[in-house]
Amino acid sequence: MSIGLRRVIEPAGVLPQAAWRLDADPEIAPDEVRIRVQRLNLDAASYRQLAEKHAGDGDAIRAEVLEIVETRGKMHNPVTGSGGMLIGVVDEVGPESPLAVKPGDRVATLVSLTLTPLRITDGLKSWDGLSEQVPAEGTAILFGRSVAGVLPDDLAPELALAVYDVCGAPALTDRVIRERKAATVAVLGGAGKSGSLTLAVARRAGARTKAVVRDEAERDALHAAGLADEIAIADARDPVAVSEAVGEPVDVTVVCVDVPGCEHGAILATAPGGTVIFFSMATSFPAAALGAEGLAADVTMLVGNGYVPGHADFAVDLLRRVPAVRALFEARIAAD
């Protein structure tokens, strides 16, 4: 089965993403691809949870990542429900695989680590546990119905991975702005990776952009990048503060802040008939649904789908064309 059902150990009958445990055996089926892993990029919400739980103790964080992968056969944080992505080199391609990759290609997996069978063989000895970027050796498996992107020659692998990690956000935002003919767009977390790409795409689509950021440092960086028409500082978890920061409600609000509790501010910031796109894995479904209802807010709320056809090339193209976005990404990676 091309969606990886044969890899599900328990519970039976669910898809790999919903499974508690996967079979990470490096032996591939005819429609599978094996990747020799080089680096994991942990989802921001997942890494944050681990870092907070272990108070920044790198050894403890590393031990827990290893334990999760060992136990579940995938890097699927059981608390946040999120994973991340990886890069590596294609090792073997099954004769029936429909993916456009060949042995030796350096690729990024564009599906979540929460459904990717993964085996770590080096004990993560080259990782200090203090960053989302995890040098790693081991094997990962891609199913028939999957997505992988060959890494571009002109970008450092870390940079490409960071872009691929959030590439659903600009592609979906672009589509929504065009479909809805949105004139104003607010981005919560506008200085981050998905946030800066989203601001860039919103402006290119012709919208007026408002960014909400955490602090002065983020404001200054974003101001220097020139990606937003307005920038305000507010705690995205404080709905009244967000609403005041955004001011006149906007047509589209995009949530790119990876902390819980940002649903209500986003709803309040959005005009009646407008759209909220949630890209944070820390989004609570009931908080969004019941919050909008409780506020009598007639807004369309989208679960940020990490897949839009062509999303990876779209985001890389945006990065190449907008130097300010590239500079923000490179600064983030350097600081990691």
Next chain:
Amino acid sequence: MSIGLRRVIEPAGVLPQAAWRLDADPEIAPDEVRIRVQRLNLDAASYRQLAEKHAGDGDAIRAEVLEIVETRGKMHNPVTGSGGMLIGVVDEVGPESPLAVKPGDRVATLVSLTLTPLRITDGLKSWDGLSEQVPAEGTAILFGRSVAGVLPDDLAPELALAVYDVCGAPALTDRVIRERKAATVAVLGGAGKSGSLTLAVARRAGARTKAVVRDEAERDALHAAGLADEIAIADARDPVAVSEAVGEPVDVTVVCVDVPGCEHGAILATAPGGTVIFFSMATSFPAAALGAEGLAADVTMLVGNGYVPGHADFAVDLLRRVPAVRALFEARIAAD
């Protein structure tokens, strides 16, 4: 503040829905309304969780509901994150309230119990703990920005409450079908309350309807009601079974099953470019987002907003015009 911030005790700064604890003091502010409570209608996901936890022991279920309300100042199930609704009689209307109600009106609150300050004064002595419908005495508070519906004269209060409880689903589904010009609609949980209303509205909007139900009894009831063009039996938590039951992928899939784990079946059942509307409070945001990504599924996923302007009248009108829907509702209420 019209959104109830003065009622939030902890944590400070969040909206009432996100609060851990509300002040349920019956004394109202100038823009508030006090309701004399007659009946609570617990959210299906919430009641199911409580019933399973206590293995159907009515006394234990009642005790936990009382404890939740006492502790939180609202009926906000901390496990499911969901609440329900209530009916009662308007007791006092603050001079600055914008709501179109007057003392003596029999109303249903159309906002979730998760944000409604609630005090129970009768120990729920008239409730056996064995049904979602909870006779109750006490007081509830509505804020300025809120929604309440005066109960129609021609419907029993239990019936009106049951309709109001799910009235967001048919209104939003109708809008999506018309906007997207959808020709085919699948409803998971088609025999339930929101499911049957959704099927009725989909057919009225001109779509071909497919219902997925749990068992023969539901299939037979729905067949007799004549609301679906096709009916199949499948476990909504089994993605492959749902996909096979629906067959040719549809333009719009509506999830009306109040159990966790229905995200992936809904995604697989939906055609590329189609839309999934999640109305179940048991929906997992990461499971939906990462599941679609992992399946490379280009589907739009909507958080089912419980508020659409005019939704209550829309649903009641549908119930009046489609006797089969009314019969299904009345049978459900009688069986409760």
